[in-house]
Amino acid sequence: MQSRYPIRLRLNGEAREFEVEAWVTLLDLLRERAGLTGTKKGCDHGQCGACTVLVGGRRINSCLTLAVMQDGQEVTTVEGLADGEQLHPLQQAFIEHDAFQCGYCTPGQLCSAVGLMNEGQARSVDQVRELMSGNICRCGAYPGIVVAVTEVMGIAAQDERRPYEPGTVPA
Ligand code: FES
Ligand code: FES
Known part of the structure; x- marks a missing residue:
């Protein structure tokens, strides 16, 4: 055989x-x-x-x-997303919006977001969240991921992260 x-x-x-x-x-x-x-x-x-x-x-x-x-x-x-030295706009947005911590989920998040854009289904922040829900982030970097993806897609989103103030416990 x-x-x-x-x-x-x-x-x-x-x-x-x-x-x-x-x-x-x-x-x-x-x-x-x-x-x-x-x-x-x-x-x-x-x-x-x-x-x-x-x-x-x-x-x-x-x-x-x-x-x-x-x-x-x-x-x-993920290795094929950049164009030579030029990062894919999603990669650049992930960096700018601090959309990862350990980075383990990041290649999958990036490829999923490119697929999401190719599908052309998501029109709102909630739809981006829903249609990216198959990509789990154990670090909880979701707020940055949503901001990065929606920015590249041209959907207005509010960054829900609050700045950490030393001496306080984040709510
Ligand atoms: S490794 Fe494939 S979905 Fe988790
Ligand atoms: S950045 Fe660590 S799992 Fe998402």
């Missing part, structure tokens, strides 16, 4: 070829075979969104799809 299958991907704009076992997920292929460790493994069960990448411009949880199922597809990971 054949144990490995040849697949071709256009990976961050580059033609790549792999030989993979049928059970290898796209997430494991990216991290362990393609050397693209920006995409993170959180739950490995489709619950956290840390592994979100773009396939044909659509966001998917790469832990939930087998690499062989994506043969011939165009895959974009």
Whole structure:
């Protein structure tokens, strides 16, 4: 029985070829075979969104799809978002709005936000929150993430974070 299958991907704009076992997920292929460790493994069960990448411009949880199922597809990971030295506007906005703490969820948040923009469904802050709800942030960086994403999308949002005053306990 054949144990490995040849697949071709256009990976961050580059033609790549792999030989993979049928059970290898796209997430494991990216991290362990393609050397693209920006995409993170959180739950490995489709619950956290840390592994979100773009396939044909659509966001998917790469832990939930087998690499062989994506043969011939165009895959974009967080490493492929910038244009050379020029960060993607979402990456720049995440920096400017302090939209991360540990950064573990950030690649997934960024790819998910690009997918969200491609979908063209979100028109309000609440819709952005709802449609990004599959991307969990254990650090609770949501306020900054929402401000960054809505700013790039041209949706007005209020930054709900309050400045910390030394000697006080934030409410
Ligand atoms: S690692 Fe894929 S959804 Fe959590
Ligand atoms: S920044 Fe730490 S999990 Fe989101």
